[in-house]
Amino acid sequence: GDSVTQTEGQVALSEEDFLTIHCNYSASGYPALFWYVQYPGEGPQFLFRASRDKEKGSSRGFEATYDKGTTSFHLRKASVQESDSAVYYCALGATQVVGQLTFGRGTRLQVYA
Amino acid sequence: DTTVKQNPRYKLARVGKPVNLICSQTMNHDTMYWYQKKPNQAPKLLLFYYDKILNREADTFEKFQSSRPNNSFCSLYIGSAGLEYSAMYLCASSPWDRGREQYFGPGTRLTVL
Numbered sequence: 019g020d021s022v023t024q025t026e027g028q029v030a031l032s033e034e035d036f037l038t039i040h041c042n043y044s045a046s047g048y049p050a051l052f053w054y055v056q057y058p059g060e061g062p063q064f065l066f067r068a069s070r071d072k073e074k075g076s077s078r079g080f081e082a083t084y085d086k087g088t089t090s091f092h093l094r095k096a097s098v099q100e101s102d103s104a105v106y107y108c109a110l111g112a113t114q115v116v117g118q119l120t121f122g123r124g125t126r127l128q129v130y131a
Numbered sequence: 132d133t134t135v136k137q138n139p140r141y142k143l144a145r146v147g148k149p150v151n152l153i154c155s156q157t158m159n160h161d162t163m164y165w166y167q168k169k170p171n172q173a174p175k176l177l178l179f180y181y182d183k184i185l186n187r188e189a190d191t192f193e194k195f196q197s198s199r200p201n202n203s204f205c206s207l208y209i210g211s212a213g214l215e216y217s218a219m220y221l222c223a224s225s226p227w228d229r230g231r232e233q234y235f236g237p238g239t240r241l242t243v244l
Contacts, residue, residue: 027171050231061135061221061235062174107174111231119231121173
């Protein structure tokens with residue numbers, strides 16, 4: 019079945035550091051890829067998506083590029099802030115069933131001032 | 132208003148007792164979802180309603196029930212709680228044509244003792 023692997027369980031950075039959170043996927047067909055962010059005390063929020071190879075999704079300074087060759091969708095931000103501290107989830111949407119998302123286990127980002 | 136509400140936020144249940152969790156949304160979304168989230172695991176889709184049609188995942192088919200009395204409300208019911216049901220339960224909603232861009236509630240943390 020479909021799966022999403024997030025390599026890092028936790029990431030600790032200082033403000034203005036560069037962020038990379040790795041996401042790799044396994045799926046049949048051509049899935050859509052997503053990033054969600056969850057702040058403390060809240061549910062996950064949609065961040066952005068990409069639907070085809072080489073497409074870049076972006077929002078709030080975060081970005082990721084769909085790479086079908088390496089089956090990856092790594093999240094990057096050039097300069098993190100303390101307010102970016104949250105849990106980040108990579109997810110894929112199966113082509114066969116609208117609405118179903120398969121999530122990765124999440125990466126907790128802690129940014130120190 | 133893009134809020135999804137969940138009640139209660141915290142629930143303590145005894146082994147063998149029933150549990151009923153409530154979710155509501157005022158965005159007139161036709162699809163509502165329930166996920167289970169355990170520590171260090173990915174959110175796992177349990178079931179979803181498209182309008183009045185319930186779709187349950189095969190591996191949790193017999194463990195969870197749900198009802199949707201109207202478009203705004205959806206419940207998750209556990210007939211006899213076991214220790215393995217202790218988890219965060221996340222409710223989400225979306226319009227069907229944008230099913231992967233889901234709006235999540237803050238979750239209900241269920242502890243079974």
